[in-house]
Amino acid sequence: VIKANNLTRTYGDESPKLTYTVEGGELVGEPVLTCKATPTSPVGTYDIVVAAGTVKNPVTLVNGELTVTKAALTAKGGTYIRKQGEDNPQFVLTYEGFKNRETASVLKERPTATTDATRESLPGDYVITVSGGEDENYDISCVDGLLKVEPADPVTVTARSYTREYGQDNP
Numbered sequence: 001v002i003k004a005n006n007l008t009r010t011y012g013d014e015s016p017k018l019t020y021t022v023e024g025g026e027l028v029g030e031p032v033l034t035c036k037a038t039p040t041s042p043v044g045t046y047d048i049v050v051a052a053g054t055v056k057n058p059v060t061l062v063n064g065e066l067t068v069t070k071a072a073l074t075a076k077g078g079t080y081i082r083k084q085g086e087d088n089p090q091f092v093l094t095y096e097g098f099k100n101r102e103t104a105s106v107l108k109e110r111p112t113a114t115t116d117a118t119r120e121s122l123p124g125d126y127v128i129t130v131s132g133g134e135d136e137n138y139d140i141s142c143v144d145g146l147l148k149v150e151p152a153d154p155v156t157v158t159a160r161s162y163t164r165e166y167g168q169d170n171p
Contacts, residue, residue: 001022001023001024001059001060001062002020002021002022002027002031002050002055002059002060002061002062003020003021003022003023003050003062003064004018004019004020004033004048004049004050004062004063004064005018005019005020005021005048005064006048006064006065006066006067007019007048007064007065007066007067008066008067008068008069009066009067009068009069010068010069010070010071010072011041011042011043011068011069011070011071011099011137011138012039012040012071012099012100012137013039013071013099014039015035015037015038015039015066018033018034018035018048019033020033020050020064025057026057027055027057027059028055028056028057029052029053029054029055029056029057030053030054030055031050031051031052031053031055031059031061032050032051032052032053033048033049033050033051034048034049034051035047035048035049035066037066037068039099039100040100041068042068042136042137043068043069043070043136043137044067044068045065045066045067045068046065046066046067046068047063047064047065047066048063048064048065048066049063050062050063050064070135070136070137070138070139071097071099071137071138071139072097072138072139072141073095073096073097073098073135073138073139073140073141074095074096074097074140074141074142074143075093075094075095075110075111075130075133075140075141075142075143076093076094076095076096076130076142076143076145077091077093077113077128077129077130077142077143077144077145077146078091078092078093078094078128078145078146079145079146079147079148080128080145080146080147080148081147081148081150082147082148082149082150083149083150083151083152083153084121084122084123084149084150084151084152085119085120085152086119087119088115088117088118088119088147091113091114091115091128091145093110093111093113093130097138098138099137106135106137107133107134107135107138107140108134108135108136109132109133109134109135110132110133111130111131111132111133111140111142112130112131112132112133113128113129113130113145114128114129114131115127115128115129115147117147117149121149122149123149123150123151124148124149125146125147125148125149126146126147126148126149127144127145127146127147128144128145128146128147129144130142130143130144130145
């Protein structure tokens with residue numbers, strides 16, 4: 001009996017070397033193992049097919065499976081600075097871990113970034129909460145960011161000068 005060994009790999013990686021075990025005797029020749037999974041094959045299970053190849057003795061062939069698991073992907077919130085009284089900037093997430101030259105455009109659902117800070121928020125540090133996100137090929141983890149609200153620039157008020165004659169009311 002020639003059995004293809006079951007194997008596992010992460011989405012986007014090359015498939016491991018296909019291997020087999022022999023039970024019940026010595027093998028004369030070499031079997032051929034094939035699997036159609038490529039680095040771009042989505043998460044799932046793929047057959048590892050065993051063919052007799054150059055094997056001379058009678059054998060039973062047992063196929064195996066290659067399991068493709070999700071790749072780790074991290075979405076990060078980053079750090080932003082704004083002045084008190086200004087609108088929050090648009091939060092742009094950065095990603096680490098994409099495979100096959102992919103970008104966030106492939107994600108079924110992108111993570112979101114939100115904060116409790118508003119225009120009226122006092123100076124201080126506010127958490128940018130990064131959450132959500134879903135995809136069949138990626139296991140998404142989120143790292144929160146930080147919004148630093150700095151004091152508004154001071155406002156300068158300058159009084160205008162006026163003239164009046166003695167005894168008249170002030171303008």
